Amino acid sequence: MPNATQRDKASPQNNTNATPSCNDNFSVQGGSELLQVNKITFAYEQMQMQFDLVVNRGETLAILGASGSGKSTLLNLIAGFNQPLSGDISFQQASILAKAPAQRPITTLFQEHNLFNHLTVKQNIAIGLAPSMKLDVNQQATLEKAAQQVEITELLNRLPGDLSGGQRQRVGIARCLARKQPLLLLDEPFSALDPALRQEMLRLIAKLNKEHDITVLMVTHNPDDALQIADNIAFIEDGQVALHAPAAILVDQDAPEMLKRYLGKS
Numbered sequence: 001m002p003n004a005t006q007r008d009k010a011s012p013q014n015n016t017n018a019t020p021s022c023n024d025n026f027s028v029q030g031g032s033e034l035l036q037v038n039k040i041t042f043a044y045e046q047m048q049m050q051f052d053l054v055v056n057r058g059e060t061l062a063i064l065g066a067s068g069s070g071k072s073t074l075l076n077l078i079a080g081f082n083q084p085l086s087g088d089i090s091f092q093q094a095s096i097l098a099k100a101p102a103q104r105p106i107t108t109l110f111q112e113h114n115l116f117n118h119l120t121v122k123q124n125i126a127i128g129l130a131p132s133m134k135l136d137v138n139q140q141a142t143l144e145k146a147a148q149q150v151e152i153t154e155l156l157n158r159l160p161g162d163l164s165g166g167q168r169q170r171v172g173i174a175r176c177l178a179r180k181q182p183l184l185l186l187d188e189p190f191s192a193l194d195p196a197l198r199q200e201m202l203r204l205i206a207k208l209n210k211e212h213d214i215t216v217l218m219v220t221h222n223p224d225d226a227l228q229i230a231d232n233i234a235f236i237e238d239g240q241v242a243l244h245a246p247a248a249i250l251v252d253q254d255a256p257e258m259l260k261r262y263l264g265k266s
Ligand SMILES: Nc1ncnc2c1ncn2[C@@H]1O[C@H](COP(=O)(O)OP(=O)(O)OP(=O)(O)O)[C@@H](O)[C@H]1O
Pocket: 044, 045, 047, 065, 066, 067, 068, 069, 070, 071, 072, 073, 074
């Protein structure tokens, strides 16, 4: 059973988003649309994909699905690391397809490889604000505030190789925070962390979502993570968004078979 926080976040009544789902009982609710992924097609040799998805401002969306279903590809298309064959992606109703990744209103945090090992923590955050790492007074203040928020101020002069996995992920989150982009994409960022650290990171993401009005798309293999911080889930199957529904569907006995199969419940 979800705990109190989980129930709060995952409760359908608390849900304010609206996109189609496959079943009216599990429809997400209305809200102000921030990101539209509109009939985006993409293909790797062996796999054709087409994604449709609407994400509302302030939503935390957990992206779940079997290994190889297309979750990372969807994030890479949104971030601009992959170019679609057709379709469109818009942010606040304006297409972002022609924009390079750094020009999109997005920051991405991966499981690994978020940091440059030859740069200090401070430089790793600074590079998110200015490629030259030469910061003006305001940017310097932004950097310091972000470091404070994730409690890494005392680590600023260290190299990533001298930090623990959790500390490195906090540096990655500080850079996301400092960049102040409205959309945060997380690709299994905490799967290598121990349970306590993972909880700490999830709480941090929930805080960013609430206090900084950051909309979050998080790929995870862990339904508990989704229940804990997500409003909705997008379930990916065979290169498509097969289901977009309130996160509470994960503990609903009447969930569609495909989801129950994935969860090992049928
Ligand atoms: N660079 C690539 N070249 C060719 N095929 C790829 C490439 N990257 C991914 N694929 C294939 O595309 C499909 C979707 O991959 P993707 O990484 O998006 O899945 P995923 O759902 O994120 O998987 P996982 O949970 O294992 O990370 C898979 O069949 C995968 O083998």
